[in-house]
Amino acid sequence: MSSALRKSAQNRILILSLSLFFWMAVIVIRLVVLQVLQHAELLDRALRQQQQIVNIVPHRGGIFDRNNNDLAMSVDVDSLAAWGSQIKNPAAVSQALAPILKMDSREIESRLASARGFVWIKRKLDQPEAEAVRALNLKGLEFIKESRRYYPKRELAAQVLGYVGMDNEGLGGVEYFYDNKIKGSPGHYFVQVDAHRHRYARQEPGRSTGDETVLTLDERIQYITENALKEAMEKTQAEAGTAIVMNPHTGEILALANAPDFNPNSYKLFDPDSWKDRAVQSIYEPGSTFKIITVAAALEEGLTNPDEVVDCQMGSIVLAGHTIHDHERLGMLTVSQIISKSSDVGAIKLGLRLGDDRFYKYIRAFGFGSLTGIDLPGEVRGIARDPSQWSKISIGALSMGQEVGVTPIQILRAVATIANDGVAVRPFITREIRDFNGHVVVANAPQFKRVVSARTAVSMKKMLEGVVLYGTGRNAKLDGYTAAGKTGTAQKTDPQTGRYYHDKYVASFVGFTPVNNPEIALMVVLDSPKGYLHQGGQVAAPAWKLIAEQTLRYLNVPPELPLMEVAKKVKAPAPEDTVSDFESNDLSAQSGGQDVLLAVPAPDFHVQPAAHYPASNSGDTRVEDVKTFQATANTVTVPSLIGKSLREAAVECREVGIALEVEGSGFVVAQNPSPGALVPPQSKVMAKFARHYEKGTL
């Protein structure tokens, strides 16, 4: 090869090499610019193009009753949003959406017109709404998943469960109290998307569900309780009511009902007053139920005994210049009878024996003036003033349940202390909280504190049983079970004047059953029952009985006493043929001035004499055994005449075939025998009439 040729070849190789080098240099420079100088910006842009950020909707943990029945649960639903800039014709879109979303089209239009970017149209749609909107296939609308809280049992335990706001924050009840644990944790994760925005990879997100809460409530006992309370509310036309069922040995709340109630699924549609959990948030003067504390304190201090006879001074006592009257003229009563007859004078005398400081010590020991510690929000302490703030009459007022403010749960806890042989328990409503995997993270255990001795508690149990057997709480007598309790009727205070209303009362009944080994402690409070019947024994005790009997049956508690037979109504003879002479009937037993038993033992039970209790007494202090007679075709049930006029009462008596004996004029305020008593046909029922209500007794 010639040298010229070789040189030419070398030049070409050089040019090619330089070209390659230049080409490589350009590439390297470009790479440096892209990978180094513009790294952050391009990386950000790439991530935006290739990744999507998906927000994790935190799910609130479920709420269950003690048998794991669902009470609150969360479900993903669609929320509707729009991109204002993408909607060309807001008027048409709003016209199309308005009838489906049940919203004003002008409101939707103004939202769409006011925002160029993102705007909510309606959040947490119902499924049919979402499907209908989706079917419209409108451009610029976007569905976003959100979690929505559902309460499948609707009003059941509404005040206990509470409710949540639009952003799933707990606003009441357990939802609020345990919000930190229930609500779950919000977060986000990244998804890889292609040029068509199709997802093809993602970082696996962690769990965002909150913890699950298991309550001590039993949904069936809750339903029984709410039903009975509702019935009592309808009968008495009370303004509000509360009923609580508790295990007196552990403090577990088995049911907690409030009336009026609300549906937490749509709580905004209800009066905010109905959201209130009155069991822990409302304060009232307890009235006679507080005598339990007075007597228990006197017994514990050895200042009296159940059989001591106290002079109740015919129902009147002067204290620091003020005369306090009893509801009836009561003379010499044993301490047991002070409780069963609810004598104010007797309670005051026992309170005076205690003295200010000792009495205050027991008031605080029973838990008044301090929180019970129940795990519900908004619990109030009540009012239990220090003795230094007492007037000279305060000890008398406190002895009969005035000048003290309590919550229903405090009174129930005090009675549960008696039921639990003198040991107070902390009430609680959450059994445990467990995480998504079922591991228990919080477990509530019973907490105990001795308040009075077991000896005092047993004495109190017997005295409170007397209230149900032959005292003011006879309407709470159970079929097949022993029961103990105390009635309370307290006048309400007018917040404007600070004086007592004359026609507004808080009626209550609190007790436990069975007496010797209590399964439940139960309280019923009715606020401002209307009509003549307003006393705790008249309006709260029947509801108490209804709840107690159904609950014990549900809990499979075997009856301790012979069951009663349902009385059969017989066709009464013509009124003119009735003989109003009780003595003329050839029954094997009669009950003179006392009520006969409401029902008789069923024939398949062997009746022990000890199981017969006197149903009432006629005002004297003796407790007499009342003989029973067999329910036969010759017995009729005494109707309730309370509140009726003379004409109505006469018609009522004529219908069942009994004679009416009248005392006074106006409306019936008391009757003997009591409503529901079984009596022979043609017996006479004595009815006391009055123009204005006065506490009548026969």
Place this chain on the structure above:
Amino acid sequence: MNDIFFLKQVDNSCIRKEIDHAWIARFGTCLALISLFVGALLAQEWERVQIREMGYQMERVRAECDEIQGQNHLLQVERASLRSPQRIDQIARNDLGMTPTSARQVMMLDAGSAADQPVMAQAQATPPVLTSKSHVSE
């Protein structure tokens, strides 16, 4: 003067180029490496395509799973609503004409009595019976 050309027959057919075994080995190695490299690239790309394809499938399944889970939650809500004591009570009373159980309709069994204990099948301790088909080993 005329040039005289002589035709000379040259037979190069017997000439063979010397085989450069070293070069062939280098070329082969290089080719193998290139093939391997290209193959690896292709495999990697194939893998990436497969991963992406699997990703699409997984996302579809996930979306389906989310949808089914959503429906499951809704069904759970519906089931819980249907099991509401209030609803059951209303159906029992209004549709079926049922009434609450009275105390007399409930019989409590004594849990402690032996008569109420479940009866288990008892193994009978019977002596073995030898038949003609029995094998007795010693």
